[in-house]
Amino acid sequence: DQQVKQNSPSLSVQEGRISILNCDYTNSMFDYFLWYKKYPAEGPTFLISISSIKDKNEDGRFTVFLNKSAKHLSLHIVPSQPGDSAVYFCAASALQGAQKLVFGQGTRLTINP
Amino acid sequence: NAGVTQTPKFQVLKTGQSMTLQCAQDMNHEYMSWYRQDPGMGLRLIHYSVGAGITDQGEVPNGYNVSRSTTEDFPLRLLSAAPSQTSVYFCASRTGTGKNNEQFFGPGTRLTVL
Numbered sequence: 001d002q003q004v005k006q007n008s009p010s011l012s013v014q015e016g017r018i019s020i021l022n023c024d025y026t027n028s029m030f031d032y033f034l035w036y037k038k039y040p041a042e043g044p045t046f047l048i049s050i051s052s053i054k055d056k057n058e059d060g061r062f063t064v065f066l067n068k069s070a071k072h073l074s075l076h077i078v079p080s081q082p083g084d085s086a087v088y089f090c091a092a093s094a095l096q097g098a099q100k101l102v103f104g105q106g107t108r109l110t111i112n113p
Numbered sequence: 114n115a116g117v118t119q120t121p122k123f124q125v126l127k128t129g130q131s132m133t134l135q136c137a138q139d140m141n142h143e144y145m146s147w148y149r150q151d152p153g154m155g156l157r158l159i160h161y162s163v164g165a166g167i168t169d170q171g172e173v174p175n176g177y178n179v180s181r182s183t184t185e186d187f188p189l190r191l192l193s194a195a196p197s198q199t200s201v202y203f204c205a206s207r208t209g210t211g212k213n214n215e216q217f218f219g220p221g222t223r224l225t226v227l
Contacts, residue, residue, distance in 0.1 A: 004155070009153075034215070036218075042220055042221070043117070043203050043205075043221055044156070044218045045218070046215040046216070089155060099146060099163060101146075101156075104155050105154060106155055
């Protein structure tokens with residue numbers, strides 16, 4: 001049972017445009033959400049996070065939106081740059097600071113020049 | 114700081130062989146974890162540790178053992194390798210304090226079991 005789902009395996013966006021990556025979850029106990037970015041042959045790196053008490057968190061070109069009623073979050077990248085081409089993982093935990101992270105399957109983002 | 118290091122980078126085993134994947138961190142982090150990444154399945158938690166001497170099971174612990182004798186090291190042992198354990202393995206660590214779950218990942222070990 002996949003508790004965190006990223007239904008788009010891949011996404012292709014033109015450089016300079018907005019990239020929107022989506023993530024859905026089923027466990028209503030999740031209260032903290034994170035996005036990780038992964039380049040080939042490297043480990044994932046933390047990108048941005050959001051607590052369930054917020055509906056938006058922004059960090060430079062990256063913004064994460066949380067819709068608790070829909071159990072949905074999204075990552076917006078504006079403007080998209082070629083260096084953003086990577087696999088993006090959504091992750092969730094049931095208690096802020098808890099060790100058990102549940103990851104989605106990942107979305108491969110390709111930014112075209 | 115070297116961060117989180119993992120050895121080896123690549124390994125090929127035969128079914129039934131045993132081996133240990135090494136993980137070390139130099140950030141004095143209390144929490145350490147092992148994940149495996151398989152195509153179409155994201156990262157799944159195998160085992161984790163909240164401090165030296167304390168370990169617990171994650172989502173997919175069967176076939177793996179861990180121990181945490183020091184803060185720095187968290188080795189993952191495959192007792193009798195099976196083809197289903199072919200995967201990329203990531204070790205991660207984070208501080209026990211702080212507000213978020215930001216984990217720092219190592220570069221991974223690609224394991225093939227024949």
